[in-house]
Amino acid sequence: xxxxxxxxxxxxxxxxxxxxxxxxxxxxxxxxxxxxxxxxxxxxxxxxxxxxxxxxxxxxxxxxxxxxxxxxxxxxxxxxxxxxxxxxxxxxxxxxxxxxxxxxxxxxxxxxxxxxxxxxxxxxxxxxxxxxxxxxxxxxxxxxxxxxxxxxxxxxxxxxxxxxxxxxxxxxxxxxxxxxxxxxxxxxxxxxxxxxxxxxxxxxxxxxxxxxxxxxxxxxxxxxxxxxxxxxxxxxxxxxxxxxxxxxxxxxxxxxxxxxxxxxxxxxxxxxxxxxxxxxxxxxxxxxxxxxxxxxxxxxxxxxxxxxxxxxxxxxxxxxxxxxxxxxxxxxxxxxxxxxxxxxxxxxxxxxxxxxxxxxxxxxxxxxxxxxxxxxxxxxxxxxxxxxxxxxxxxxxxxxxxxxxxxxxxxxxxxxxxxxxxxxxxxxxxxxxxxxxxxxxxxxxxxxxxxxxxxxxxxxxxxxxxxxxxxxxxxxxxxxxxxxxxxxxxxxxxxxxxxxxxxxxxxx
Amino acid sequence: xxxxxxxxxxxxxxxxxxxxxxxxxxxxxxxxxxxxxxxxxxxxxxxxxxxxxxxxxxxxxxxxxxxxxxxxxxxxxxxxxxxxxxxxxxxxxxxxxxxxxxxxxxxxxxxxxxxxxxxxxxxxxxxxxxxxxxxxxxxxxxxxxxxxxxxxxxxxxxxxxxxxxxxxxxxxxxxxxxxxxxxxxxxxxxxxxxxxxxxxxxxxxxxxxxxxxxxxxxxxxxxxxxxxxxxxxxxxxxxxxxxxxxxxxxxxxxxxxxxxxxxxxxxxxxxxxxxxxxxxxxxxxxxxxxxxxxxxxxxxxxxxxxxxxxxxxxxxxxxxxxxxxxxxxxxxxxxxxxxxxxxxxxxxxxxxxxxxxxxx
Numbered sequence: 001x002x003x004x005x006x007x008x009x010x011x012x013x014x015x016x017x018x019x020x021x022x023x024x025x026x027x028x029x030x031x032x033x034x035x036x037x038x039x040x041x042x043x044x045x046x047x048x049x050x051x052x053x054x055x056x057x058x059x060x061x062x063x064x065x066x067x068x069x070x071x072x073x074x075x076x077x078x079x080x081x082x083x084x085x086x087x088x089x090x091x092x093x094x095x096x097x098x099x100x101x102x103x104x105x106x107x108x109x110x111x112x113x114x115x116x117x118x119x120x121x122x123x124x125x126x127x128x129x130x131x132x133x134x135x136x137x138x139x140x141x142x143x144x145x146x147x148x149x150x151x152x153x154x155x156x157x158x159x160x161x162x163x164x165x166x167x168x169x170x171x172x173x174x175x176x177x178x179x180x181x182x183x184x185x186x187x188x189x190x191x192x193x194x195x196x197x198x199x200x201x202x203x204x205x206x207x208x209x210x211x212x213x214x215x216x217x218x219x220x221x222x223x224x225x226x227x228x229x230x231x232x233x234x235x236x237x238x239x240x241x242x243x244x245x246x247x248x249x250x251x252x253x254x255x256x257x258x259x260x261x262x263x264x265x266x267x268x269x270x271x272x273x274x275x276x277x278x279x280x281x282x283x284x285x286x287x288x289x290x291x292x293x294x295x296x297x298x299x300x301x302x303x304x305x306x307x308x309x310x311x312x313x314x315x316x317x318x319x320x321x322x323x324x325x326x327x328x329x330x331x332x333x334x335x336x337x338x339x340x341x342x343x344x345x346x347x348x349x350x351x352x353x354x355x356x357x358x359x360x361x362x363x364x365x366x367x368x369x370x371x372x373x374x375x376x377x378x379x380x381x382x383x384x385x386x387x388x389x390x391x392x393x394x395x396x397x398x399x400x401x402x403x404x405x406x407x408x409x410x411x412x413x414x415x416x417x418x419x420x421x422x423x424x425x426x427x428x429x430x431x432x433x434x435x436x437x438x439x440x441x442x443x444x445x446x447x448x449x450x451x452x453x454x455x456x457x458x459x460x461x462x463x464x465x466x467x468x469x470x471x472x473x474x475x476x477x478x479x480x481x482x483x484x485x486x487x488x489x490x491x492x493x494x495x496x497x498x499x500x501x502x503x504x505x506x507x508x
Numbered sequence: 509x510x511x512x513x514x515x516x517x518x519x520x521x522x523x524x525x526x527x528x529x530x531x532x533x534x535x536x537x538x539x540x541x542x543x544x545x546x547x548x549x550x551x552x553x554x555x556x557x558x559x560x561x562x563x564x565x566x567x568x569x570x571x572x573x574x575x576x577x578x579x580x581x582x583x584x585x586x587x588x589x590x591x592x593x594x595x596x597x598x599x600x601x602x603x604x605x606x607x608x609x610x611x612x613x614x615x616x617x618x619x620x621x622x623x624x625x626x627x628x629x630x631x632x633x634x635x636x637x638x639x640x641x642x643x644x645x646x647x648x649x650x651x652x653x654x655x656x657x658x659x660x661x662x663x664x665x666x667x668x669x670x671x672x673x674x675x676x677x678x679x680x681x682x683x684x685x686x687x688x689x690x691x692x693x694x695x696x697x698x699x700x701x702x703x704x705x706x707x708x709x710x711x712x713x714x715x716x717x718x719x720x721x722x723x724x725x726x727x728x729x730x731x732x733x734x735x736x737x738x739x740x741x742x743x744x745x746x747x748x749x750x751x752x753x754x755x756x757x758x759x760x761x762x763x764x765x766x767x768x769x770x771x772x773x774x775x776x777x778x779x780x781x782x783x784x785x786x787x788x789x790x791x792x793x794x795x796x797x798x799x800x801x802x803x804x805x806x807x808x809x810x811x812x813x814x815x816x817x818x819x820x821x822x823x824x825x826x827x828x829x830x831x832x833x834x835x836x837x838x839x840x841x842x843x844x845x846x847x848x849x850x851x852x853x854x855x856x857x858x859x860x861x862x863x864x865x866x867x868x
Contacts, residue, residue, distance in 0.1 A: 304747075305749075306746060306747060328746075329746075329751045329752055329753055329754070330749055330750065330751035330754070331749070332746065332747055332748065332749040333748070333749025333750075334749070336749060342747070344747060346743075349741075349743045349744070350743045350744055350746075350747040351744065351747065352741075352744060353736075353737050353740045353741045353744045353745075354740070354741065355740050355741075356736075356737070356740065360733070363733065364737065364744060364747075364748045365747065365748040365749060367730045367733045367734060367748065368730055368749075370730070371729070371730035374729070375729045375730050375731055376724070376728050376729050376730075377728055377729065377730060377733070379728075
């Protein structure tokens with residue numbers, strides 16, 4: 001059978017950077033095809049070429065056996081290619097129906113066309129079991145439902161080839177499962193799906209075939225049934241990946257942080273955190289597991305000084321944290337002086353200033369430590385500090401003057417972690433350290449955190465990835481609905497039990 | 509490549525020059541439509557603003573004021589605050605300066621009157637910006653709205669104060685009394701007779717000093733780092749321990765003080781009395797200067813000189829060419845703001861292509 005999409009010798013470079021070099025592979029019609037690779041391996045560039053955002057410098061794309069020039073995304077849409085971006089392209093305060101119609105309004109008067117569209121949408125929803133109300137407003141929908149709207153939009157535009165870029169990054173386990181159900185239905189209808197993901201388990205679960213890219217080239221093309229997660233990971237990174245990183249035996253020291261009866265209410269009086277209490281000792285990693293949005297972020301914000309709790313207390317090295325402040329303005333600096341470092345979970349919002357250089361970002365939070373006479377910076381010292389930090393943490397490219405927004409997510413995260421480790425903290429708060437980070441970098445980050453633990457730092461880790469919790473934690477706290485619903489030692493690690501606790505079932 | 513990633517020489521020099529040339533091209537077209545020769549007009553403009561020493565002196569005199577209003581708008585921009593109120597702040601700064609002069613010009617020597625006048629101007633200018641700054645920091649009232657309103661409030665309030673309290677008895681002119689000679693800033697023509705009878709004075713050097721202090725504070729100090737972090741990403745600044753509300757208030761205080769200092773040149777350097785509407789748009793020109801100079805000290809200096817030259821040259825041009833009205837300057841100024849502000853990245857895509865073509 002004719003492949004639905006075939007890349008033949010695609011090359012694309014940006015200045016000196018070769019994003020794609022001689023990329024050739026075919027995707028069978030009616031298949032779910034996985035595309036994996038580390039950040040910067042060239043997956044997104046390749047998909048952008050297919051979707052008409054970029055023009056290849058060389059090579060050709062064949063759709064159903066015919067060579068096609070795709071000059072713009074409009075042309076891609078006409079050729080039946082649809083793309084669901086990682087960040088949704090939806091107008092929040094419009095309805096599902098209006099979002100789908102946007103760009104295909106079909107004339108000046110909307111009303112007649114709207115009725116027809118609504119009818120068609122309901123048909124599509126029924127066919128593909130997409131549980132979406134066409135008249136609902138986007139911001140009332142869950143993330144999973146918003147993603148279904150994106151898919152709905154593509155089907156409405158009669159896409160036969162659907163590109164999904166990291167679709168599960170924002171989904172819960174249940175939402176992921178229902179997304180996969182939809183994709184399987186798609187496949188039954190003879191549509192072709194290209195799935196870009198970091199999560200190898202998903203590749204194993206749902207795809208028929210996989211292409212692995214590294215440094216702009218195809219390094220492997222295999223049938224999913226004939227491969228394994230380990231083999232894929234090795235191909236992606238180019239070397240074997242260590243699953244069980246070495247760590248010193250568990251030997252916790254003095255309590256560093258004692259949290260008692262912490263409460264947080266939002267401005268409308270809704271409780272975001274309730275009765276939070278736990279102890280964290282030197283030289284241990286306590287992981288907080290839970291579905292994202294169950295109070296973990298708020299807890300980290302309170303412990304790092306970015307926010308004040310409504311009531312409760314926390315002792316850091318035996319002294320209470322100043323929760324009686326009027327507001328949190330400037331408080332993170334006070335906590336940092338005490339020895340609390342913070343790797344924020346929303347890296348781009350809190351952790352870095354995107355338009356600052358890498359070097360400038362290594363100063364963030366420590367600007368007052370680094371200033372000299374008259375409050376002026378000693379740039380020689382800062383540059384030397386930055387250089388050693390880039391080297392030690394293997395940040396690529398090691399260019400201190402590059403705008404940090406140009407670095408891949410993994411390398412941005414390395415800069416943030418390096419900066420916080422360099423402060424020699426006694427307590428390290430780490431939120432989602434490997435979100436959107438590729439396998440090779442995950443290993444590096446985990447190694448760093450374990451080294452910190454072995455050196456006697458107390459680490460509080462928030463992660464929604466159970467794999468990560470398992471790899472790092474000495475003890476596990478599970479949070480649900482702003483409460484701690486259970487605690488386990490690492491020896492007791494049990495996915496089912498943690499899953500139940502994450503869903504709010506207390507052990508009886 | 510996006511505009512952010514272009515080399516500095518491209519965003520800092522080439523783009524502004526292209527934008528400026530576009531503005532002048534449109535201006536030339538209009539001059540042509542008015543029935544005058546654009547080339548000849550441009551020659552007159554350049555001659556009388558730059559080549560002629562007296563003209564150059566006037567150009568730099570105007571620029572000395574613009575540097576301060578340009579700095580005022582720039583420093584607020586660094587913190588992500590769009591201060592459109594430099595006009596009112598300079599106006600109010602003029603009141604502070606005048607009150608200081610009326611109180612001390614008979615008793616203090618000139619070398620003390622200068623700092624006293626500067627303190628009065630900075631204090632009142634700062635106060636006028638403090639209120640919008642406080643409202644933004646503590647109440648979330650948008651700085652653009654409040655500073656615009658404060659321009660109007662300043663205009664009315666000054667009207668009242670001048671008419672009710674400051675006009676000397678028996679005078680008709682809506683202005684304060686003339687200060688004593690001790691309150692006049694030393695003019696530069698005492699040292700450089702070639703400058704002729706022009707008001708250029710030592711505030712030109714004060715402006716240079718202010719530019720240097722601004723440059724060092726913004727790009728080399730920890731405070732400037734926090735200032736820029738606040739402007740670029742408030743969340744990250746909060747994470748870094750910056751007291752955001754204090755930062756907003758302090759920045760607006762400094763911004764207003766700088767705008768207020770613009771009055772020192774206008775009043776102590778030239779008129780020697782406070783008159784109604786003496787600011788004459790210098791605060792608004794400051795916005796254009798901050799945009800065009802990209803908040804960089806050298807850029808602010810060049811833009812200030814450019815706008816000074818446009819005023820001076822435009823004035824002479826309208827004298828020589830009866831078809832060209834005095835408002836032409838305001839028209840060209842508007843064009844420059846349009847090209848350098850609203851359409852500053854008009855040529856960026858072309859330039860990006862050129863740069864990439866050269867490298868690839």
